[in-house]
Amino acid sequence: MNPQPAALSDTAFAFCFVLVLLVPLAPAGLALINTGLGRSRSAAHSMLSSLCVVAVAALVYVVCGFAWQGYAGHVSYVVRAGGREWSWIADEPLFLRGLLLQVSPVPLAVWLETLSVGLAALIPLGSGADRWRLSAACLSTALFAGFTYPLFAHWVWGGGWLAQLGANCGLGRGFLDAGGAAPIHVTGGLTALALAWILGPRRGKYGSDGMPSAIPGHNAVLVLLACLLAWLGWLGLNTASAILFSGVGPERVVLIGLNTTLAAAAAALAAAALTRARFGRPDASLSANGWVGGLVAGSASCAWVPPAGAILIGAVAGALVALSVEWLELRLSIDDPGGSVSVHAVAGIWGILALGPFTPYPNQWIAQLVGLATLLGLVLPLTYGLNLLLDRIHHQRVEPEGERQGMDLYELGAGAYPEFLTHSDDFLR
């Protein structure tokens, strides 16, 4: 059995409840960002996919996801190695059976997790935009929410072996992540990378010489407004997660909110300044990606770093995102319309590593490295293998005709903007 988490007072419970109410704004923002950065002829498909993915993720998580993730202090399977016990998967009943849905941290954590897993499942939609079939996205989400996410979330938030690194190996307080940079964003970002590889680039993205052509997002206003919505959602997510999963006291909520805001602000300005320096003008979509990248990078450390640290983490994240988007597209032939890999995987990895030097716990940075090694060495092959298997059973990419017509007409039978003319930069290829 894992260590028992601290109980919440009635006031702290009510406070967390209100914070969790803010969290749906994060997936709403992410869905709008993915849609705005995609083509106009796939906009309705993107939003419907977002809704379906969030729905599938919540249902599957309740059916079996929580059974694998569990909660710190609950029963789990352990392996004994090196004279120590390592919790590797939870042992909860399916369908939340036996869970008392009353005023206590566990049901609140389950509710928060049904929202968090939806947020994580939305991330791959950004990389698969304009070519990922709706049915395939739902099936892939079921695999993600039913196994990949809960497994890693147990290790970090459910008292699993990464959380035990402090007690078992003397590595700080074990792997720390207050807001979910690793379990939510890096797992989602690595799944986005796997899907970008499996789906391949959009038709016309790369010429015969291997050079990419620009396919700009169709609605920058939607993307920038969504950044502000996501910010509100992140404030709730980071604070509630830190209290419910990392044992952070409610007295730190102001620090968490401030750090979350500062990281996003520094990241957006860094991305805008970098694109201004490189291209002569700030780039709206990259600055928006930088903002979200700052939110992601700041999530891991928001409860422990001083505000100046959050600014540094955010600024580096913004620059990393802007450079990474270009590098992935130009050098690695990865067509990621929503910038999901850069925003969630790259910025998230930076966030979990940056936490180490800012905490006073000895050898914390080694625990963070172990978390990174697990994400790259296990989560990426696992999510790639599951999606490749799914692709063999149920082809994930739409037919070429679907890309030519647009996902809206091909899969839904109607477009998102029937009264508007097709954009000149969004012609049928």
Add this chain to the structure above:
Amino acid sequence: MRLMGFLFLLAGWLLVLAALVLLKAAAPMAAFIVAGIAVEAVGLVFVARTYLAPRGDRE
């Protein structure tokens, strides 16, 4: 090459697990963990290179 890349990723992770189980002192443990991540980085490069080759449309 792609399969080898994923095997490298897994091998790097197993190296990290072995360091956690077998080593007690922080310095050698950190060295082995960094080595494990380096092996993973090699695996990642292998996998990424297999997706570079057909640089045109993939359907």
